[in-house]
Amino acid sequence: MGIIAWILIGLIAGAIAKALTPGKDPGGCLVTMLIGIVGGLLGGWLGKVIFGVHSINGFFSLSTWIAAIVGSVIVLLLYRVVTGRSR
Numbered sequence: 001m002g003i004i005a006w007i008l009i010g011l012i013a014g015a016i017a018k019a020l021t022p023g024k025d026p027g028g029c030l031v032t033m034l035i036g037i038v039g040g041l042l043g044g045w046l047g048k049v050i051f052g053v054h055s056i057n058g059f060f061s062l063s064t065w066i067a068a069i070v071g072s073v074i075v076l077l078l079y080r081v082v083t084g085r086s087r
Contacts, residue, residue, distance in 0.1 A: 006037070010039060010040030012036065014037070014040075036068075038075050039071035040068035042075060045071075
């Protein structure tokens, strides 16, 4: 699957990750999109390295979406730790 498809998946996965994690984030729409893209790429890489499975089976594959969402949640939580929660 191409990098363009991972970017598209990442954009959607970033929005899903933001909806799944409670709390207020110190970022707007652009930050959510970037987190989603990085998280999608991270999730695909982690699925391949840690579990030894190809999580990049296709755009409409459930494993692809789960890997992207999990990666996005990880990146979002790391982003919160680094930036802190300013209220």
